[in-house]
Amino acid sequence: MPSLFAKECQKSLRLQKFEALIPRIPSNHPVLPEVMAEYKKWLAGYKGEKSLVFYLSMLPETKYTIFHDLRLKLGNYFFQIDYLILCSSFALVLEVKNRSGEYFFEKALNQTTITNNGTTERIKNPVTQARLQAAKLTRWLQEHYCAKLPIAFLFVNANDKATIKFAPGTEQLQRNMCNSECLLEKISQIQSQYKEDILDVKELKKIRRLLITSHTPHDPDLLKQFNLTENDLLPGVQCPVCEHLPMRYERGIWNCLNCKTTSKTAHVKTIHDHFLLIKPTITNGELRQWLCINSSRTANRIFHSMELAYSGTFKNRVYFYKNKTTAAKATVIFPHV
Numbered sequence: 001m002p003s004l005f006a007k008e009c010q011k012s013l014r015l016q017k018f019e020a021l022i023p024r025i026p027s028n029h030p031v032l033p034e035v036m037a038e039y040k041k042w043l044a045g046y047k048g049e050k051s052l053v054f055y056l057s058m059l060p061e062t063k064y065t066i067f068h069d070l071r072l073k074l075g076n077y078f079f080q081i082d083y084l085i086l087c088s089s090f091a092l093v094l095e096v097k098n099r100s101g102e103y104f105f106e107k108a109l110n111q112t113t114i115t116n117n118g119t120t121e122r123i124k125n126p127v128t129q130a131r132l133q134a135a136k137l138t139r140w141l142q143e144h145y146c147a148k149l150p151i152a153f154l155f156v157n158a159n160d161k162a163t164i165k166f167a168p169g170t171e172q173l174q175r176n177m178c179n180s181e182c183l184l185e186k187i188s189q190i191q192s193q194y195k196e197d198i199l200d201v202k203e204l205k206k207i208r209r210l211l212i213t214s215h216t217p218h219d220p221d222l223l224k225q226f227n228l229t230e231n232d233l234l235p236g237v238q239c240p241v242c243e244h245l246p247m248r249y250e251r252g253i254w255n256c257l258n259c260k261t262t263s264k265t266a267h268v269k270t271i272h273d274h275f276l277l278i279k280p281t282i283t284n285g286e287l288r289q290w291l292c293i294n295s296s297r298t299a300n301r302i303f304h305s306m307e308l309a310y311s312g313t314f315k316n317r318v319y320f321y322k323n324k325t326t327a328a329k330a331t332v333i334f335p336h337v
């Protein structure tokens with residue numbers, strides 16, 4: 001039986017990059033506050049989405065399939081859906097927000113504002129955003145020759161501290177929004193509107209597979225975004241316990257000078273950080289610089305232990321972020337592997 005979550009709620013590549021980047025920015029670097037502010041914004045969004053797993057998990061897996069964070073290409077642009085809930089009679093797009101404060105939906109221009117600690121800012125109307133994603137998904141499914149499925153949409157407020165108010169004449173927006181604790185109730189209401197089965201098991205499977213294979217994760221270049229270069233970053237292996245940089249390498253063991261933790265494998269995450277932040281390849285020289293080690297023999301031993309795929313002759317060898325097994329599975333063929 002297929003599982004309820006076809007695509008689980010996980011941290012995005014962007015969040016993974018932020019978490020690799022932040023410990024490597026010197027604490028006195030002027031860009032750090034901006035990076036932290038941006039990171040907190042994305043993290044709050046993710047936490048809001050994550051908090052819905054509790055409710056969504058209660059949906060019967062015999063009926064529903066759930067996709068978290070889908071990013072699909074339509075024409076020259078991508079569109080992104082926080083959650084897509086799919087069943088044989090309809091699909092439901094969720095736009096999730098996790099902001100505290102008071103939402104106010106105005107009639108004029110369909111405007112939405114949010115007031116928090118005395119300041120009011122205009123935000124994109126989250127119901128309109130959800131409707132737009134649903135419309136894009138409808139077109140996307142058409143372009144992929146899928147059966148015409150009704151697509152409902154909802155703005156879900158995942159923040160307990162947020163309140164939602166409406167100007168007269170905007171009450172109908174309530175049909176397409178809810179607080180997270182009412183999500184299941186709302187889904188069963190929507191379900192009662194779409195009773196007719198439109199997709200058979202085969203078509204459901206096809207759409208499920210199509211969505212998974214078409215998903216293209218956003219891969220932002222954080223260094224570029226914050227005007228940083230590799231030289232701005234602190235190199236070295238990070239202590240897995242206290243996050244101190246760099247750990248010292250002695251006879252196969254990484255030692256933390258701050259908390260005395262020792263590790264044989266702490267470099268694995270550090271090399272992964274390089275692939276995330278800098279580029280998807282690394283040479284022996286680059287590895288030594290990044291891990292703060294001197295010996296090229298040690299660097300080779302580390303490469304060997306990680307079973308990274310590589311190409312090029314010994315001296316000019318370049319290693320890739322995939323290890324040999326995943327590289328083989330993906331049928332990427334490197335001449336010297």
Ligand SMILES: [Zn+2]
Pocket residue numbers: 239240241242243244256257258259260261
């Ligand atoms: Zn430590």
